[in-house]
Amino acid sequence: MDIEYTADEQGFREEVRTFVRDNLPQDIASKVLDHRRLEKSDSVRWQDILAKKGWLAGHWPKEYGGCGWSPVQCHIFDEETATLGAPRLIPFGLNMVGHVIMAFGSPWQKEHYLTRIRENTDWWCQGYSEPGAGSDLASLKTRAERQGDDYIVNGQKIWTTLAQHANMMFCLVRTSTGARKQEGISFLLLDMKAKGVTVRPLIMLDEEHHVNEVFLENVRVPARNLVGEEGKGWTYAKYLLGFERTGIAGVGASKRELQSLKEIARQEKRNGKPLAEDPLFAARIANVEIELMALEMTVMRILSERDKAPGPEASVLKIKGTEIQQMLAELMMEAVGPYALPFQPEALELKKVSRGVGPKYSAPLAGNYFSWRKSSIYGGSNEIQRNIIAQMVLGL
Amino acid sequence: MDIEYTADEQGFREEVRTFVRDNLPQDIASKVLDHRRLEKSDSVRWQDILAKKGWLAGHWPKEYGGCGWSPVQCHIFDEETATLGAPRLIPFGLNMVGHVIMAFGSPWQKEHYLTRIRENTDWWCQGYSEPGAGSDLASLKTRAERQGDDYIVNGQKIWTTLAQHANMMFCLVRTSTGARKQEGISFLLLDMKAKGVTVRPLIMLDEEHHVNEVFLENVRVPARNLVGEEGKGWTYAKYLLGFERTGIAGVGASKRELQSLKEIARQEKRNGKPLAEDPLFAARIANVEIELMALEMTVMRILSERDKAPGPEASVLKIKGTEIQQMLAELMMEAVGPYALPFQPEALELKKVSRGVGPKYSAPLAGNYFSWRKSSIYGGSNEIQRNIIAQMVLGL
Amino acid sequence: MDFSFNEEQKLLKESLEKFVEREYTWEQRKTYLAKPGGFSREVWSQLADMGLLGLTFDEEYGGIGGGEVETIVVMNAIGNALMVEPYFATVVMAGGLINRFGTTAQKQAILPGIAEGKLIASTAFTEPASRFDLNRVKTKAVKDGTGYLISGKKAVVLHGAQADRLIVSARTSGRVGDAEGISLFIVEKGAAGLKAKDYRTGDGRHAAEITLKDVRVGADARIGGEGQALPIIEAVADSGAAALCAEAVGAMQTLNAMTVDYMKNRQQFGQPIGKFQILQHYAADMFVLAEQSKSMAYLAAMKARSPDAVERRRAVSAAKVYIGRSGRAIAKSAIQMHGGMGVTNEMAAAHYAKRLTLVDFILGDTDHHLERFIKAA
């Protein structure tokens, strides 16, 4: 047993850190560190930089053009990029559909789409949820009917994150009606520019535009964009669900937010002393810090058991990871006291910082708090995760 | 709207306070205030004193020999007696079977049993739960078969509080098998001295003897001890369940325990200062105090809506009342630090205080904490109470 | 002991409920929010016509002499409907302050105007670095002839840019944090040197940062003795906190009802989500918190004018702690149970949740009042 990183791993960390320091544009880092609004172009710029370096899909196997990083290397990469203020990589291509295509895609799909993901050509979004199919995803209703070499897709997707930027969507559609509702679902790759696709914004609690409704009306999808076999979509979706084991914990980003919280608490004053020295507030910071230490160690522990198949431990990471994110966001909002109230969407623009009221870090914090409420709902609500632990792990 | 007590109510409070001060034996009060062991004789002595004064059943209607106290008077009586260290009145006769007999009993039962309860002649216990029927009480299996003028009772009861002191038990028994399991249950009054009754102690977490198993083997119960109609026992039990509306909150006793906690926290030291001045501990005390203020106001609010029928608001009081009791017990245990560890059953005897180790108040506190864990389980677990609120109040 | 409303109070409650039903649907509310200043002057006039804007003022100044219970009734209804008009700032805070502590001339000059709906007013106690401490006043008022020159900054002043009158705390002596040396002044809109930077709050109201630069006021603009204003400010802040508690309870009640309704209608896994035990327990806890909060709001209101300052502080701070925490908890659960819909701005529930979260940061958050409660013991 040894919880220290190897010399090689330390070296890799240094390499990543140096590269990010030298190449991450300062304006992008500032936005991330100050909780300001990221544009599509910010993500694209940063991902282009990584693609050029060959690191965008560093976690992919070498046979698909990745670097074949070990899980520990992936963790180090996530942590270093997050800590230094790099935007989170848009996961839909890199960490989601990419893996499904690698495992179940046709040679053409692999050649065409994996290359475009690795080179940051396509922006993917995920078409899973529907108005009537949230936690109960399997009851989805979007239909795809085979017509010659095409599928004709009709239906509606919802909660489609960043669909407004996407040119491709992977989606679950119903190609037949089986005895069980999990049957007859297929996995399609859909061009967002195709005729019949309409994207309508959903404005969130923080009054920002992160997610969308996507209406699909007689959308024609070439049959070569069917992944794997017709009717096996649920199997592929489940494969994907179990795939992302440790990134879901968000340890790197939470470490960055913890530093942000501590910095704010040092600046803010309560009873004439820094809030960071207030016994009750200091205890709350310490408690979330300890939670994060425990989560990081659990991530490490799972990484080191690499030979084991991906399991429901991801549920532990999802629950704790999102609880910590939400606690951090709440404490930051609390830290600024009365300045939690002003709503200043214009101050979310990097250039307009000076126009805001209150301390310069305060403007985004209430919105940030409300925005993070989604994390315990999306990606399998924390209630669903507890069901999974009880039923899959404990056999109840 | 007026949340102050009327002059009459204030006068009643003074009267109770003076009487308790003058008549509650000091040795009994010390035991209660110091969390030491109460004997059967302690309860009997105190209840005899109240019976002589005519206050033992003060909350009963005058037609049954009570004083017809208003709900507010009952609350005042509970609060004053609890605060000054009077033992909790054994509720099984006074607040439980007494009310069922008043509502559904025969004239003979009323004359005979109500008099004996009021005069503190009988010690009652409650025969509801069975090994296979806890939260799911209606699945009880104890059978009573009519044989001439008697019922022959066979079965087993469990969690029978203080049955070792009782000479009477009211119990639910199955007299027939109905379509629904709630049918065919009858309400019997059973002599604990009868042949075939065996009481076996159950030792609790604090290693004390509070509850029992009661084995019933061909116990003969005269038919005149059937309350109301055969097969209507479930109705009577439900009537009883809803009856006790506000006493369940235990506000008076919790106020006393809060004072006890504060006193201990003033004596104990942390970092060389009284624990009561430690910011984290002071915050915890304040939080439980505020919870208790809210609970007391809710009790008052319910009392003042006397014209409304007893409702499921009792569930709110049960949940919050027991949470507060448990928090108080936990904080007292925490307050004494390392002295939570010694187990000193002998120090629970009033006479032997001097033989204990640690500060004189410390010996009972860990046991007290463990003992209170039962309060969220007994009398309808807090999970059952939340089910009731969700289903009965909110209609879910 | 009596927790019921009297006949007049019941009528008040009913008339407000009818008003809301007719004039304050969710769709109507959206149009009010979009108006200049973020509220409807028409609604404001109607509230004046109903007598609500002078509710607690003495009758000689156009009021109807109501007390804390009447304020509870109104604030509860405001919370129920999530009304955005400046009732709290104008009637409860500024109006309440003048009615209780102003000179006859000040009352005559301001209260009838408020009662008639012609005057918006607010209090400016908070400063950029004061957090929630009412005594941490850096703004200075320097004697200048018979009057004063006021300079400083005031933070997050509710409806500060819409207010025709601001009641500003300023230091006439002593140092930041001293209890002595704070005075109160009435400042008129448009006074030379007065600037208001208007903005929306996260819960859809308006507030402003106020800058004062040698703003000249006469001696008659001072409320209370020079340097003796802190007890006045505290008394009014306690009344205000009690009123906010009642508003929050109103918002909790509506939000809980909306959530239960959603649980009954939203289907997943072949049944309404309200059939899932874990969600039932969340709903039960929300109910318990709202019931207890209601009790605490009553306690705060009943003690908000207690002559015993310790009793007043204990009751108000305990209520603010309990309701601040409960409101936040209810908001979280409501969002969670609304699922994806709960995190969009499209559902009314989301807006109740935001109000219940942000109201904690007005007149002192949970931590502030917990500490105050401990000190008052």
Next chain:
Amino acid sequence: MDFSFNEEQKLLKESLEKFVEREYTWEQRKTYLAKPGGFSREVWSQLADMGLLGLTFDEEYGGIGGGEVETIVVMNAIGNALMVEPYFATVVMAGGLINRFGTTAQKQAILPGIAEGKLIASTAFTEPASRFDLNRVKTKAVKDGTGYLISGKKAVVLHGAQADRLIVSARTSGRVGDAEGISLFIVEKGAAGLKAKDYRTGDGRHAAEITLKDVRVGADARIGGEGQALPIIEAVADSGAAALCAEAVGAMQTLNAMTVDYMKNRQQFGQPIGKFQILQHYAADMFVLAEQSKSMAYLAAMKARSPDAVERRRAVSAAKVYIGRSGRAIAKSAIQMHGGMGVTNEMAAAHYAKRLTLVDFILGDTDHHLERFIKAA
């Protein structure tokens, strides 16, 4: 990075599991508890034969030179089976202290005896008024010729009355609370002036109040420099706390398994109670806490001997906070889910719950370590 046990460690774990299966069933455990001193001398000998009592000692003193990972393995097994032998007091605390900080003579005199199972030992750091502060030492050691006379009181000394040797902290200079001026002494059972008042603890172990009245020890009884013992005490207490964390994790694992088992078997409302979603979520939370606690126990063990004292304090205190709180929470849920049975002393689960609650009060509770964590930042 590697979280796996090596071959020897796996063997150690397996041999302990086999031992427990054979010699430490719940029924056997009851008989051990009833023996004088509350544990089985026979089990103790068997542990010696397995090499466990010298686990971490250097080989020249009869040990096998194990480290923190070996201690984790043993303490985890002790927690799994709720073993009551004085392993923690004797091997981890007293033995560990002497092995790391004793003189050669002291090691020779004591370690082989412990390793062979012939010597019980314990540390006496806590005093009646010290709470959890290791520097709050009032007991005095006064120079007397070449030796010392020790007088004072020590509180809740684990197995204090059974111990053949006690390592006692005493003040040779300075005042209560000073970091400097604390020394450590080995005191032998039966020394004139030494009294032990034996009692059981709530979790079925034994402890004692120790009174020292002019107890004479030689200069060779002192461990470390005169007045320089606090860093030694802290280092050993940190190792001890890490070991307690591993024990607690063992107890959590068994208690969780018992609870899940009970949930599968106990029928109410026509189905196993484990089918109720609310109880499933309790169980899921218990699982999450145990997993996270396990991670923290590893962290504490790995850092318990870190040369960087800040890193050591942060890791150990964080683990003690996390595991103290989690153990208490798991204990509560386990009791609640066992229903009536959970509050009787008859079920093994109840005893695990008691241990998980009370272990928090050994070597510093959650509050103590939270504050220490904050200070170490």
